[in-house]
Amino acid sequence: PGHGCGHNIHGTSGMAAAIAVRIAMEEAGLKGTIKFFGTPAEENASGKVFMVRDGVFKGVDAVISHHPGSMNAATLKSSLANNSVKFHFHGVSAHAAGSPERGRSALDAVELMNIGVNYLREHVIQEARIHYIIEEGGGQPNVVPAYARSWYLVRAPEREQVDEIYQRILDIAKGAALMTGTKLEVEFIKGISNVIPNRVLSELIVKNMREIGPPEYSDEDLEFAKEIAKSIPPEQKREALRKSKRPDWEKLLDVMIDRSVPDPWGDGEVSPGSTDVADVSWQAPTKEFSTATYVLGTPGHSWQVVAQSGTGLGHRSLIFAAKVMAATAIDLMTNEELLKKAWDEFEKRLGGRKYKSPLPPDLKPPLDLWEKVKK
Ligand SMILES: [Zn+2]
Numbered sequence: 001p002g003h004g005c006g007h008n009i010h011g012t013s014g015m016a017a018a019i020a021v022r023i024a025m026e027e028a029g030l031k032g033t034i035k036f037f038g039t040p041a042e043e044n045a046s047g048k049v050f051m052v053r054d055g056v057f058k059g060v061d062a063v064i065s066h067h068p069g070s071m072n073a074a075t076l077k078s079s080l081a082n083n084s085v086k087f088h089f090h091g092v093s094a095h096a097a098g099s100p101e102r103g104r105s106a107l108d109a110v111e112l113m114n115i116g117v118n119y120l121r122e123h124v125i126q127e128a129r130i131h132y133i134i135e136e137g138g139g140q141p142n143v144v145p146a147y148a149r150s151w152y153l154v155r156a157p158e159r160e161q162v163d164e165i166y167q168r169i170l171d172i173a174k175g176a177a178l179m180t181g182t183k184l185e186v187e188f189i190k191g192i193s194n195v196i197p198n199r200v201l202s203e204l205i206v207k208n209m210r211e212i213g214p215p216e217y218s219d220e221d222l223e224f225a226k227e228i229a230k231s232i233p234p235e236q237k238r239e240a241l242r243k244s245k246r247p248d249w250e251k252l253l254d255v256m257i258d259r260s261v262p263d264p265w266g267d268g269e270v271s272p273g274s275t276d277v278a279d280v281s282w283q284a285p286t287k288e289f290s291t292a293t294y295v296l297g298t299p300g301h302s303w304q305v306v307a308q309s310g311t312g313l314g315h316r317s318l319i320f321a322a323k324v325m326a327a328t329a330i331d332l333m334t335n336e337e338l339l340k341k342a343w344d345e346f347e348k349r350l351g352g353r354k355y356k357s358p359l360p361p362d363l364k365p366p367l368d369l370w371e372k373v374k375k
């Protein structure tokens with residue numbers, strides 16, 4: 001369950017699906033290759049973007065991915081592209097009262113940069129998201145901080161929009177260094193692209209979900225779900241359902257665990273988050289679907305996610321997802337026309353755009369990210 005995103009579930013569902021497909025291939029004498037890709041650090045370090053850059057997904061025909069959620073859904077939504085970057089400012093320390101004229105405050109640079117970015121907000125596209133924290137702001141107020149650091153996430157619906165906004169933020173950071181007489185050092189952590197949806201794959205997944213049928217729950221599961229549901233305020237559930245933009249979401253207000261399988265929805269919509277599956281979706285037709293693991297309205301990255309991921313609710317949705325993934329892979333292996341249709345749509349949606357990795361070619365995966373944060 002980790003950081004409250006159910007990551008114990010999709011690692012296992014993918015592995016189970018790969019094993020099932022292999023056995024089915026052997027029994028039916030099917031020719032082909034099935035690959036199971038596990039991803040380290042899916043979230044903050046975006047493992048798949050590094051894997052794509054380094055050629056791990058080269059030559060795949062299609063990619064099926066799963067993530068637990070509160071609906072059995074294969075939407076057509078895209079996602080936000082982003083950059084994650086740290087700004088280190090190096091100044092000169094001095095006694096803050098005795099000789100402040102000798103000091104060059106790195107914290108001033110961080111603050112002035114933030115002010116500049118906050119003014120920038122008015123002049124970027126509405127859908128952009130820019131958020132930051134100050135990771136290091138100095139030791140004590142009577143010492144001019146010689147070192148300070150901020151960490152930014154810059155997001156927008158299209159990769160090239162992130163690139164543009166990021167360049168302007170870099171200029172602001174340089175401006176802040178110039179204003180304060182400090183030195184700027186930029187540490188690029190990672191970037192992510194936006195998801196290229198695929199209706200052919202979404203419809204195939206939905207067809208398989210309906211054929212297999214969502215799981216039945218035990219009385220114990222339902223008792224537990226009821227307790228969890230009590231901890232979710234109705235307004236929060238309403239907001240989560242509204243934000244999903246699922247047609248007729250109002251009908252789900254009184255539903256605890258959603259056992260329905262809706263048609264794919266959300267073509268042209270951008271879900272307000274990012275995923276490293278996005279970069280895979282530029283390589284070949286790709287779809288990440290969700291299965292109902294949590295009671296409706298469960299917020300992401302919450303203790304409720306952690307609690308439910310380790311129970312029968314999580315386990316049943318995992319097995320269901322594995323079956324859906326396996327069936328979808330077999331369909332694509334045995335129906336060339338279907339795969340071709342998925343590729344035609346893929347090419348059409350790219351519209352001649354070529355994938356460019358958002359990562360600098362020599363950037364190493366930030367394996368020490370959390371070690372550094374802890375310091
Ligand atoms: Zn996740």
Ligand SMILES: [Zn+2]
Pocket residue numbers: 004005043300301
């Ligand atoms: Zn997450």
